Amino acid sequence: MPPELNADHTHLADNGKARLSLDELAGIQPGMARLMVEISDRMWKAYHAGRARNRPLARYELSEATKIMKTSAVVRPKYAESMQRFIDEEMASLRGVVESEDWARFDAAFEAVVKATNRYHEEFEKGFLVWKVPEEPPRDLDLTPRP
Secondary structure (H helix, E strand, C coil): CCCCCCCCCCCEEECCCCEEEHHHHHHCCCCHHHHHHHHHHHHHHHHHHHHCCCHHHHHHHHHHHHHHHHHHHHHCHHHHHHHHHHHHHHHHHHHHHHHCCCHHHHHHHHHHHHHHHHHHHHHCCCCCCCCCCCCCCCCCCCCCCCC
């Protein structure tokens, strides 16, 4: 055990059903595979919201996807620099298109995000993960813009 850790000092979290140590809590945190599913779902919804010209919903889904991306950088520090670059470049560009409601540029901006996503998969030796936007819009949301 590293000297900075004190074996006699343990913190337990109690959720009313179980008492878990910090190490146990850390062990059940989602990794990249689980977080990427959540990001994918948010991006799919953002895409179809943008196609429907529903700015508030597209903005919300992009914001939520970005929050999950930031979480992924915490749980997998080796991706932190690349993830921040992706957020600062591709995601920022897409957010700008949505904010300005420049729907004529939306498809191209989203395609740039998809290409960058798959380029990063290649960079991190996960080229077998080729993400694409599902053609069907999500069934769990009404994408109709509200007045």
